[in-house]
Amino acid sequence: MPDNFKDHITVDPDIYALTNAYELDDNQSETTSLASSIYRGVMENGRRYQTIREGEYWGPSDEQQFEALEAGHLVALVMDSESRNPLFQAPVKDPKRILDIGTGRGSWAVDAADMFPNLDDVLQEWTWREPFDFIHMRLMLGAFSAQEWDNVYKQCYDNLTPGGWFEQHEGGCDLLSDDGSLPEESILTQWGKNICAAASNAGKPVDTLDTMRTEIEKAGFVDVHEKVYKWPIGPWPRDSVLKEAGRLSYHMWRTGMEGWAMYLLTKYGVPEPWSKEEVQVYVAKARNDIQNPNYHIYHKARRIWARKPTEAEMAAKAADKAREVAEQTTRIKDEPLSPPFSPSDRW
Numbered sequence: 001m002p003d004n005f006k007d008h009i010t011v012d013p014d015i016y017a018l019t020n021a022y023e024l025d026d027n028q029s030e031t032t033s034l035a036s037s038i039y040r041g042v043m044e045n046g047r048r049y050q051t052i053r054e055g056e057y058w059g060p061s062d063e064q065q066f067e068a069l070e071a072g073h074l075v076a077l078v079m080d081s082e083s084r085n086p087l088f089q090a091p092v093k094d095p096k097r098i099l100d101i102g103t104g105r106g107s108w109a110v111d112a113a114d115m116f117p118n119l120d121d122v123l124q125e126w127t128w129r130e131p132f133d134f135i136h137m138r139l140m141l142g143a144f145s146a147q148e149w150d151n152v153y154k155q156c157y158d159n160l161t162p163g164g165w166f167e168q169h170e171g172g173c174d175l176l177s178d179d180g181s182l183p184e185e186s187i188l189t190q191w192g193k194n195i196c197a198a199a200s201n202a203g204k205p206v207d208t209l210d211t212m213r214t215e216i217e218k219a220g221f222v223d224v225h226e227k228v229y230k231w232p233i234g235p236w237p238r239d240s241v242l243k244e245a246g247r248l249s250y251h252m253w254r255t256g257m258e259g260w261a262m263y264l265l266t267k268y269g270v271p272e273p274w275s276k277e278e279v280q281v282y283v284a285k286a287r288n289d290i291q292n293p294n295y296h297i298y299h300k301a302r303r304i305w306a307r308k309p310t311e312a313e314m315a316a317k318a319a320d321k322a323r324e325v326a327e328q329t330t331r332i333k334d335e336p337l338s339p340p341f342s343p344s345d346r347w
């Protein structure tokens with residue numbers, strides 16, 4: 001499997017001959033049923049939305065969207081199936097306390113730590129008393145405004161033990177192809193732009209995978225690492241791992257597209273909000289195009305993992321700062337208060 005983002009994914013030449021290559025087998029679709037009745041929520045345009053707080057979050061919280069999330073969870077695992085730990089990359093050893101922010105269906109949390117899903121609103125003041133060893137978040141794009149992201153990263157930093165790890169895994173909305181196989185006229189070329197424009201209009205941009213590194217560094221994290229992925233959509237790659245990831249991510253897109261588009265486009269569509277019917281027709285056309293084996297499409301994903309400085313590092317940094325301030329003070333004391341002037345300047 002190519003692990004360099006620049007590598008092109010090789011196409012499987014047999015893909016055009018298979019009739020049901022895009023479908024999941026029975027085993028895989030069994031992973032998708034979940035009763036959503038335990039969730040409080042509001043219905044809108046035929047979809048259920050969670051009422052976490054008075055602000056807004058674009059993602060539906062219903063069976064269809066959980067199916068997409070579960071498929072996304074499996075794609076993430078498959079994409080890292082050859083790595084030491086497909087769940088996360090941060091070198092966390094024997095963590096006692098893990099927090100998964102915005103856990104959704106909770107698949108990651110259940111797999112990672114057998115913890116209960118946590119649906120506390122992370123924009124409220126955090127009430128956990130004990131710090132965490134590891135804080136994880138995935139697919140939180142479009143959940144927060146820039147200022148809210150600042151606050152979330154600060155809370156993550158403040159609520160980690162010194163030396164504890166933070167990891168964020170995000171996906172992009174743009175559908176791309178390296179070999180020009182996605183034609184300009186395909187409805188898919190505009191998909192990411194439409195979603196991005198609506199999300200920016202809503203004040204909660206979805207380009208998180210491109211902005212998060214700077215924000216994480218700004219929050220004070222050190223030892224920052226990243227891994228960039230191409231998540232193929234459809235089983236078109238020749239490589240068996242990418243083929244499996246592609247089949248799952250096709251399923252994620254098929255089930256997820258309406259939920260990603262409905263809220264944002266009907267409320268914040270650019271130049272004007274779309275009607276429910278317009279979104280439904282658009283999604284139907286886009287769904288049709290993502291199962292075209294001639295389109296060798298993928299979207300980007302990125303993981304960033306970074307560490308809160310250890311106590312020794314923090315102490316060393318504080319000492320450096322104190323030394324710098326002391327040096328500056330000495331320099332100011334030694335410098336003459338006004339520039340020296342020669343006697344001739346007086347006359």
Ligand SMILES: C[S@@+](CC[C@H](N)C(=O)[O-])C[C@H]1O[C@@H](n2cnc3c(N)ncnc32)[C@H](O)[C@@H]1O
Pocket residue numbers: 050052057059061069070072073101102103104105106107108119120121122123137138139140143
């Ligand atoms: C796209 S889902 C991702 C779920 C999960 N992390 C995964 O990768 O499968 C985003 C999740 O963030 C949650 N969320 C959005 N705003 C939130 C907030 N302010 N506080 C806590 N969770 C939030 C939503 O309820 C939803 O479950």
